[in-house]
Amino acid sequence: xxxxxSLLIGVLFTVGTYLVLTKSLLxxxxxxxxxxxxxxxxxxxxxxxxxxxxxLLELNTASFTDALPQALILTAIVINFAVTALxxxxxxxxxxxxxxxxxxxxxxxxxx
Amino acid sequence: xxxLHLIILLPFIFAIFVPFFYKYLPRIHTGWFVFVVPVALFAxxxxxxxxxxxxxxxxxxxxxxxxxxxxxxxxxxxxxxxxGLLISGVGALVVLYSVYYMAxxxxxxxxxxxYLLMFMGAMxxxxxxxxxxxxxxxxxxxxxxxxxxxxxxxxRKQSRYGAQKSMLITIxxxxxxxxxxxxxxxxxxxxxxxEMLGQVDQIAAHGLFVPxxxxxxxxxxxxxxxxxxxxxxxxxxxxxxxxxxxxxxxxMVKAGIYLVARFTAIFGGSVEWFWIVSxxxxxxxxxxxxxxxxxxxxxxxxxxxxxSQLGMIMSLLGLGSAALYFGYxxxxxxxxxxxxxxxxxxxxxxxxxxxxxxxxxxxxxxxGTRDIRRLGGLMTxxxxxxxxxxxxxxSMAGLxxxxxxxxxxxxxxxxxxxxxxxxxxxxxxxILFPIIAxxxxxxxxxxxxxxxxxxxxxxxxxxxxxxxxxxAPIGMLIPPIVLASLVVLFFFFPNILSKNLLEPAMAxxxxxxxxxxxxxxxxxxxxxxxxxxxFMTIGVVAFGSLLxxxxxxxxxxxxxxxxxxxxNHAYDLGxxxxxxxxxxxxxxxxxxFIRDYLLYIFGFIVVVLGGAVVMLxxxxxxxxxxxxxxxxxxxxxxxxVVAAIGVLIAxxxxxxxxxxxxxxxxxxxxFVNFRAPDLALTQLVVETVTVALxxxxxxxxxxxxxxESGVRFRxxxxxxxxxxxxxxxxxxxxxxxxxxxxPISTYFEDSYELAGARNMVNAILVDFRGFDTLLEVxxxxxxxxxxxxxxxxxxxxxxxx
Numbered sequence: 001x002x003x004x005x006s007l008l009i010g011v012l013f014t015v016g017t018y019l020v021l022t023k024s025l026l027x028x029x030x031x032x033x034x035x036x037x038x039x040x041x042x043x044x045x046x047x048x049x050x051x052x053x054x055x056l057l058e059l060n061t062a063s064f065t066d067a068l069p070q071a072l073i074l075t076a077i078v079i080n081f082a083v084t085a086l087x088x089x090x091x092x093x094x095x096x097x098x099x100x101x102x103x104x105x106x107x108x109x110x111x112x
Numbered sequence: 113x114x115x116l117h118l119i120i121l122l123p124f125i126f127a128i129f130v131p132f133f134y135k136y137l138p139r140i141h142t143g144w145f146v147f148v149v150p151v152a153l154f155a156x157x158x159x160x161x162x163x164x165x166x167x168x169x170x171x172x173x174x175x176x177x178x179x180x181x182x183x184x185x186x187x188x189x190x191x192x193x194x195x196g197l198l199i200s201g202v203g204a205l206v207v208l209y210s211v212y213y214m215a216x217x218x219x220x221x222x223x224x225x226x227y228l229l230m231f232m233g234a235m236x237x238x239x240x241x242x243x244x245x246x247x248x249x250x251x252x253x254x255x256x257x258x259x260x261x262x263x264x265x266x267x268r269k270q271s272r273y274g275a276q277k278s279m280l281i282t283i284x285x286x287x288x289x290x291x292x293x294x295x296x297x298x299x300x301x302x303x304x305x306x307e308m309l310g311q312v313d314q315i316a317a318h319g320l321f322v323p324x325x326x327x328x329x330x331x332x333x334x335x336x337x338x339x340x341x342x343x344x345x346x347x348x349x350x351x352x353x354x355x356x357x358x359x360x361x362x363x364m365v366k367a368g369i370y371l372v373a374r375f376t377a378i379f380g381g382s383v384e385w386f387w388i389v390s391x392x393x394x395x396x397x398x399x400x401x402x403x404x405x406x407x408x409x410x411x412x413x414x415x416x417x418x419x420s421q422l423g424m425i426m427s428l429l430g431l432g433s434a435a436l437y438f439g440y441x442x443x444x445x446x447x448x449x450x451x452x453x454x455x456x457x458x459x460x461x462x463x464x465x466x467x468x469x470x471x472x473x474x475x476x477x478x479x480g481t482r483d484i485r486r487l488g489g490l491m492t493x494x495x496x497x498x499x500x501x502x503x504x505x506x507s508m509a510g511l512x513x514x515x516x517x518x519x520x521x522x523x524x525x526x527x528x529x530x531x532x533x534x535x536x537x538x539x540x541x542x543i544l545f546p547i548i549a550x551x552x553x554x555x556x557x558x559x560x561x562x563x564x565x566x567x568x569x570x571x572x573x574x575x576x577x578x579x580x581x582x583x584a585p586i587g588m589l590i591p592p593i594v595l596a597s598l599v600v601l602f603f604f605f606p607n608i609l610s611k612n613l614l615e616p617a618m619a620x621x622x623x624x625x626x627x628x629x630x631x632x633x634x635x636x637x638x639x640x641x642x643x644x645x646x647f648m649t650i651g652v653v654a655f656g657s658l659l660x661x662x663x664x665x666x667x668x669x670x671x672x673x674x675x676x677x678x679x680n681h682a683y684d685l686g687x688x689x690x691x692x693x694x695x696x697x698x699x700x701x702x703x704x705f706i707r708d709y710l711l712y713i714f715g716f717i718v719v720v721l722g723g724a725v726v727m728l729x730x731x732x733x734x735x736x737x738x739x740x741x742x743x744x745x746x747x748x749x750x751x752x753v754v755a756a757i758g759v760l761i762a763x764x765x766x767x768x769x770x771x772x773x774x775x776x777x778x779x780x781x782x783f784v785n786f787r788a789p790d791l792a793l794t795q796l797v798v799e800t801v802t803v804a805l806x807x808x809x810x811x812x813x814x815x816x817x818x819x820e821s822g823v824r825f826r827x828x829x830x831x832x833x834x835x836x837x838x839x840x841x842x843x844x845x846x847x848x849x850x851x852x853x854x855p856i857s858t859y860f861e862d863s864y865e866l867a868g869a870r871n872m873v874n875a876i877l878v879d880f881r882g883f884d885t886l887l888e889v890x891x892x893x894x895x896x897x898x899x900x901x902x903x904x905x906x907x908x909x910x911x912x913x
Contacts, residue, residue, distance in 0.1 A: 001739040006844040008749050012775075014837030015756040017714060021707050021829040026765055026809060030772050033802065034759060037779050040795075042840070044786055046847060048855075049739040054787040055872035057864050065787045066857040067872035073791055074877060075888050081798045082895035088805050089899045092812050107704035 005045040012038035025091045025101040029084065036080045040073050114172035116186045119156050120240055123149055123233030127226045134222035142221040143211035149229060150207055153200035153236065157193060164193050165612045167619065167626075171242060171306075181303050187242035190616025194455065195239040195363075195370055197613075198462050202362040203232050205591035209470055210354035212588035213477060224264060224352070231257035235363050239370055243303045244293040251289065251331070254364050255282045261359060262351040274347035277683070281334050281344045289331025289371075295324035296378075309377055309623055316382060325379045328371065329388060336368025338426060339396040342419045343679050349411040353473030356411060361418050361465035369422065369458060372429050373621050376451075380622075381436030390430025390530070394548050396423025401555035405562065405663075406670045410472045410482040413559055414465070417508065420556065421461050424523060424549075428454035431530040431545070435622060447533075448618065448625075450526030455617045457519035459609065460507065460602060464516060467595035468504040468563070471497050474588055475567060480578025484562065489572030494583045496593070498568045503596040509560035509656070510553060510649060515602035517649070523549065524645040550648055557656030558663070565660075711832060718835035721843065731846050738848070745785060752778045765810055773803040790873045 012034055019031025047069030053061030055070065095101050126149050133145045163170060171187040188196075207228070214221060234253035241247040255278075263275035293303075299318045300308045308315065315321060332338075337345040348360050359365070372389060379385040400420025407413040432450030474497050475490065476482045491498045503514060510520030527549045531542035574580065583589075602609065619626050659666070701712075725731050755778065758771035776799030783791040860872045860880065869875035877885050 001741045001745065002848050003735055003738060003845065004741055004745070004749055006841050006848070008752060009844055010837040010841030011753050011756055012837075013840045014833045015760050017833035017836045018760060018829055021710055021714075021826070021833065023707070024765075026806075027768065029809075030759060030768055030806070033772055034756065034775065037775055038840070041779065041782065042844060044783070044788065044791075045844065048737075048851075049786055051739070052787070054789055055860075056789075057861075057870040057872070064857075064861060064872065066855055067860050067876055068855070068857050070788045070791055070873045071876035071881065073788075074794055074873065075884050077791070077794050077798055078888050079891050081802060082892045084802055085805055086895045086898045086902075088809050089902050092809050093902050095812065103706055107706070 001049050002045055005041060005049070009038050009042050009045065012041070023103050025094070025103060025106075028103070029087055029091060032087070033080075033084060036076075036084075040076060040080075043069050043073050043076070113174055114186070115156070116170075116172050116188065116240070117174055117184065119153055120186060120236045121233065122153065123229040123236065127229040127233070130225045130229065131222040134225075138216075141211050141216045142225055143207055143214070146225045146229065147204065147207045147211070150200045150203035150232065153232075154197065154204055157196045157200060160188055160193055161612050164188070164190055164616045167616065169620075176246070182245045183243055184246050185242040185304065186240045187306065188240060189620040190613060190618070191370070191373055191455075191620035192239045194459065194613050194617050195366070196236060198366075198459065199232060199235045199239070199363050202358060202462055202466050202595075205466065205470075205594055206354045206358040209357070209473070209588060209591040210352075212585055213354055213473055214352065224261075227257050227260045227264070228355070228358075231261065231359065231364070235367070238367055242305050244296065244305060245303050247305075248286070248290050248293055251335075251367065252283070252286050254367060255279065255286055255335075258282070258348075258359055258364055261355045262348050264352055264355065265350070268350065270347075271350040274344070274350040278344040278348050280687075281341055285331040285334025285341065288327045288334075292324045292327030292329075292331065295320045295327065299324070305374065305378075312378055312624075315378060321379075321382070322384055325382075325385060326388070328375060328379075329392075332368035332371040333392060334368070335371070336365050336422050336426065337396075337419050338368070338392050338423060339399050339419075340679050342396060342400065343683055345419055346412050346415040349409075349415050353411070353469060353476065356414075357466050357469030357473065360415065361469055362462040365418060365422055366458060366462070369425050369429070369454075372426065373454070376429060376433050376436070376621050377623050380433030386430055386433050386437075388430070389433065390427045390545070393423045393425070393427025393430055394545060394552075396420065397427060398548050398552040398555075399423070401552045401559065404559040405555055405667075407559075408484050410475065410484060410487075410563065410567065411469075413484075413563060414468055414472060417556070417559060418465060420552065421457070421465070421508075424552075425454045425457055425461070427545075427549075428457070428523060428526050431526055432621075434530065434533055436624065439624065444625075446529045447526075448622065449522060449529060451618060451621055452614060453519055453522035453526045455614055455621070456522060456606075456609070459613075460515040460519045460599070463595045463598045463602070464504040464507040464514070467500055467592040467599070468508070470588075470592040470595070471501045471504065474584040474592075477588070478579065478582055478584055481576075484566040486573060486576040487567045488570035489568070491568040493572070494568070496583060496589050498564075500589075500592045500596045501564050501568060503599050504592075505560040505564045507599045509557045510652065513603045514599050515606070516599075518603060518606055520553065521645045521649065524648050528644060546648075550652065553648075553652045554656045554659065557652050558660050561656070561660045562663075707829075711828065714832045714836055718832065718839055722835065722839045725839070725842055725846070731842055733845050734848065737851075748778060748781055748785065752782075769803065769806045769810060772806070773799060776802065788873075790871070 016031045016033075016035030016038060019027045019034060022028065022031075047066040049065075052063030052065050053059050055064045055067035091101065094106070098106065100106065126146070130142060130146065133140075134142045137145075160170070169187065169189040171185055173186075174184045176182050176184050207225075210224070210228075214224060231254060234250045234257055237250035238247060238254060241250060259275050259279045262278055263271045265271050296308065296315070297303050299315050299320055300311045302308060334341040345360060345365065349356055351360070376385075397420050400416045400418075400423055404413050404416030404420060407416060428450045432447055432452075432454060435444035435447035435451065438444040438447070472482060474494070475487065478494065479487065479490070481487065507514030507516035510516045524546070527545040531545050533542055701708075752775060755771045755774040759768050759775070762768035762771060776795065780792045780795040780799065783789075783795055860876060863869050863872050863875040863879075867875045867879040869879065
């Protein structure tokens with residue numbers, strides 16, 4: 001399962017990186033979201049998969065999956081969401097003010 | 113803090129008060145107040161002469177950074193005392209001269225004297241420092257104050273050009289010297305020159321000996337305007353004439369000479385030192401004297417002459433270092449003559465060159481020009497200046513009865529002795545030294561004659577002059593008169609110097625001789641009998657006169673050399689090329705496109721991480737601990753791959769956004785599958801809100817253009833992104849089988865006892881690691897505030913509308 005997940009994470013990183021390298025601002029944000037998913041999955045995979053029941057004491061199972069990566073991912077999801085939201089509003093405002101979402105047109109001028 | 117330290121720091125302390133004198137006592141020329149400082153220094157240093165003449169030295173230490181071994185140790189011996197007396201003596205005369213030269217009404221005198229005092233203090237500190245780091249500090253201070261003084265008339269373009277050039281070249285040398293000093297301190301484990309002298313054998317055997325030597329020499333050569341670093345000196349002539357007289361003839365350019373003389377005891381006696389110092393010196397000597405003849409500006413002529421004379425002193429120090437090879441004894445006695453000649457000429461040069469600069473300043477001041485093509489016939493109008501110029505020039509040319517004659521004779525003795533040397537391959541090349549020295553002396557004779565006769569004889573051309581020429585005020589004439597009298601005095605009574613200054617200076621340059629029980633018995637005589645040196649001088653006068661008379665017939669030869677081949681041209685071109693190249697490099701990689709920067713970053717990740725995996729054989733694959741794979745999971749992974757590729761190849765943005773949404777929900781399902789209920793819940797909610805936000809953004813994006821276009825295929829992007837994916841996969845695979853320690857999660861399984869919580873994840877979030885959560889809340893709040901501000905605050909837009 002971990003091998004399969006590693007390959008999936010590789011695909012997500014490839015797709016995310018490719019999107020980040022494109023011209024359109026929206027695609028770049030989509031790319032970061034895809035990379036974010038890849039990172040979260042990588043975290044949980046590295047913690048070891050399916051080694052026990054969910055980390056809830058009521059269930060009385062013999063063993064539990066590692067709770068620490070889950071806590072880390074939960075934190076990461078929220079931060080990722082906050083950044084994505086800000087980034088999206090920034091893109092929206094940039095388009096409103098500048099009239100374009102093409103990264104080539106948004107490049108800095110010669111004499112900065 | 114001893115008296116000696118106070119005296120060294122006196123110019124700096126006094127410089128603080130100069131602006132107050134200038135502002136509150138405007139009726140008195142500020143120079144009069146400043147005059148006190150060098151006179152006090154000179155008087156104080158004179159009191160050291162009896163001590164030094166007895167062969168003793170004196171030192172005082174003030175701790176500065178004792179933990180690093182950096183202390184302000186002032187050390188007085190014969191060599192530093194000569195320099196100290198020159199700096200304060202010539203300094204006093206220059207200040208007196210500047211009182212008459214710099215007009216109180218027009219010039220910013222407070223700047224001038226602050227810079228000048230700063231320079232004087234730096235120079236005093238340089239020659240009296242025993243600690244090489246402190247020496248370097250003062251060395252750079254002289255560079256900085258010289259930079260400020262050259263650009264004193266900063267409104268002029270040429271002044272700024274000259275200041276920049278001298279700054280670049282001398283700072284380059286200074287930094288090399290610092291590197292050399294650090295190497296020396298690595299070898300010897302001390303910063304003190306006196307302590308280094310005890311380890312000369314270890315230094316010579318060390319691998320860093322030659323690099324340290326070359327780097328220190330670079331510092332000395334750039335400062336002392338040796339070939340090919342001499343190019344800054346002629347451009348530094350844009351400074352006011354008192355500055356040129358003080359810095360660029362008598363003191364600062366001799367800092368390099370001082371350094372070479374000071375380090376002769378450490379590096380001398382090796383073949384590299386001998387050849388580098390003497391060859392560079394002799395090349396500078398001939399180069400400077402040949403090009404001085406070409407100049408039409410009097411100050412430029414004197415600048416080239418200074419270069420040439422410094423080259424002569426330098427080559428003498430190089431040739432004299434052979435004495436250290438032999439050690440104390442009869443053999444070395446004939447080479448110590450070269451060292452003596454160097455020290456003696458050092459003093460002589462300061463006297464006659466200082467007076468010549470002052471005379472040129474007077475001519476400039478009283479006629480309005482320094483161009484020899486417009487000058488002439490001033491002999492009867494300015495008789496005193498003429499006399500001083502005559503004395504200075506004849507001394508420079510090496511004629512009796514002036515002190516230049518004595519040192520020139522000793523110079524010839526030095527090179528003749530060196531040509532008979534049978535070490536360091538001097539058997540083959542040694543004969544070149546007297547020949548080059550003789551030719552250079554002929555040219556020296558020619559330009560010395562040009563200086564006097566083209567300026568003061570011939571026809572008076574009042575129409576070409578800006579002012580009506582007349583003799584200078586007496587105050588302006590006193591300093592050059594004092595120097596010119598010294599020129600004559602040293603010829604008739606050279607031995608007043610020998611016991612008190614020259615012998616201690618020799619002892620300072622060659623300390624191992626004193627340790628070997630020897631001493632120096634310096635006796636300088638004007639008359640040696642009919643020997644080779646005298647015939648050489650007669651030859652110089654005969655040929656020099658002949659060439660001077662026929663100057664017009666052969667001066668066209670100077671026009672033969674094209675402008676493109678000069679060193680100045682090479683410097684200018686080099687500077688321009690460096691600027692262009694660096695601009696080109698920056699423009700090439702700093703394109704302004706964010707995609708290019710991201711390519712660099714991702715490329716770097718791939719190369720470094722991928723390279724590390726390959727080079728360190730980091731890849732290992734061990735699937736033994738893997739969880740089993742069920743059909744359900746295979747389907748889930750397949751859907752995610754399809755969704756991911758869907759984002760990539762989607763023609764419309766809507767498809768792409770929906771595909772990302774699918775991806776997010778699939779991740780939530782993954783979390784369910786991996787027994788992470790809290791993650792699944794959060795992921796579902798967050799993904800829903802994110803997709804809604806994406807759609808909001810999509811709704812506001814432009815309808816025209818590229819909306820429906822696919823992702824442009826770019827091979828480089830594909831290669832880089834595939835690389836990133838591969839590297840991440842490889843690292844993930846390698847990491848799985850390599851768990852070194854047991855995880856600590858069993859600890860969290862006691863969460864009910866420890867924290868009263870049955871949900872471990874929540875217990876970690878709010879109890880075990882609650883601090884993370886606090887700051888995560890802060891991140892969310894800041895993002896919320898940021899969104900609010902972005903939408904509400906529209907300052908720039910208001911201006912536009």
